[in-house]
Amino acid sequence: MQNIMKLTLKEIFNKRILHIGIILTIVYLLVYCLGLHYIARDQVGGQGARLWFTQQAGYQIMTLGWYMSTFLAGALAIMAGIGSISGEIENGTMLSLVSKPLSRRAIVGGKFLAYSMVTAIYSAVMVGTISLLARYYFKLVMNPGAILTGILLFMLFPVVLLAVAHLGSTLMSTLTNGITTFMLFTVGIIGGFMEQIGALIGNHAMINIGVVSSLLIPCDAIYRMAVTRTGGMLGSSFIVNFGPFGGASTPSIWMLVYALIYIAVMILLAMYFFEKKDL
């Protein structure tokens, strides 16, 4: 498995897509930074109610940055995972690989761990930078422990998508898997959105739709949990949780347990199906 991990990491760092991804992420952070700069220049400062307002606005903008990061992290995870197995079968490199004294489980596991490592670190750096920028421009009062907990939880977000993409990669062609995983990702996002709105207006049917979609793919639940942990300890949970980007309907700790089991089951299934596959 170690050999496959090393090869996959080498592949990731050799491919142009990662370099372009990093450049575009820097552009994204620069645009975000510029936005913060102009908002902060006009809004930050003052005393009493005005100070409270700018602090809450800062938390909201930070949450928005985290939410937008889910799309970048999600896209990276999906693009990385959809062809992990099927891509190598389609281009012919898999035949040489499986003829070596490696178990197919090691191939799936090694690739998944390497991609998880890269996408999780990428996500952590991105939301970490966003949090630091928001803190700098809005002079936000932050609990480093809470932010770190949020970032650690956020690192699970792309891993959930990767696990789904890996399973699909053992069952479908790269293109079909890409479409399927992206659709599932969208279902998760929309479900999460509806759950938040449902929580704000007190509509239980909408909350239930969100819960079901989170059971189907718990990526949005992980995001909500991460962002709630970040804001919950700031003494500003109301404003952070307010709105569709926050965590008005907060998933319980059991959703984290569910997400971890979900990832493990997806990967075990991917290993099982790849083991059974005729190449």
Next chain:
Amino acid sequence: MLIETNNLTKVYNGKISACNEICLSLAEGQVFGLLGPNGAGKSTLVKMLLGMVHPTSGQALIKGKPVNLPQTRKSIGYLPELFRLYDWLTAEELLRFYAGTYGIPAREQKAAITEALELVGLTGREKEKIKGYSKGMQQRLALAGAVLDKPDLLFLDEPTSALDPIGRRDVRDLLYTLRKRGTTIFLNSHLLSEVEMTCTHLGFIKKGRMVACGETSEFLQDSHIITVEADGMDPSLLERWNQEKKLVEVKCNTISLTVENRSEVPVIVNELVHHGVNIYHVESKSRGLEEVFLDLIES
């Protein structure tokens, strides 16, 4: 036996039979050539022997162990027909990765890589990215990857398909070298002349069934094909030769006959003269693998 299969069968989607009850035994040191037309089941058989395709029924053992176990593949090298390499690596990086998968200790990897590259004639090119290699060079490199850990058993699926005549000769020489080392080789090739020159044993597969299997010399005994250009041919003579299964073809004034032994050639000519046939040209040549292949596959 190094390879042993017992009624190995693969049926796709419950109806398309790619391999049907194949029983095969290969002893160590043999160079086995698997022949058959396109779609006969050659690649499926090779893939089942490598654990890439799961048999519907039957069993395949290599050194007495099931082929789907990773440790069984420790002593196997494989060059796929439609191979593709990680072309973003250099040759050395690729072989180092393969060496890692075979569990070759780090301190021995350099020597193993150097030897493998030397065997396939790629010494001095190891630092170059594979994407810059020609198709033939990539095939050589893939071959280097297959022989890197000095396997006991080497599967080669069309190993010379991308090579020029010099490259083909080099691969033939390499096969001789490996054979001298005691490597058992399973060769899947459409190039009959290549198979004839290198293989000690042959197997013919047709519609998923092994129709003939044995030593190459058994298939290429002293049989000859005689081509006679003549007129005034006696129909009764042709009828008799046809019944004796000697007559291969009659075309205008030319007949082709197959005989088991070269000594039968003057007997045939005498018979023709005896029947008053005017002979203009007689040519005798030994029956090659192509004729054997066509006989077995078209029958």
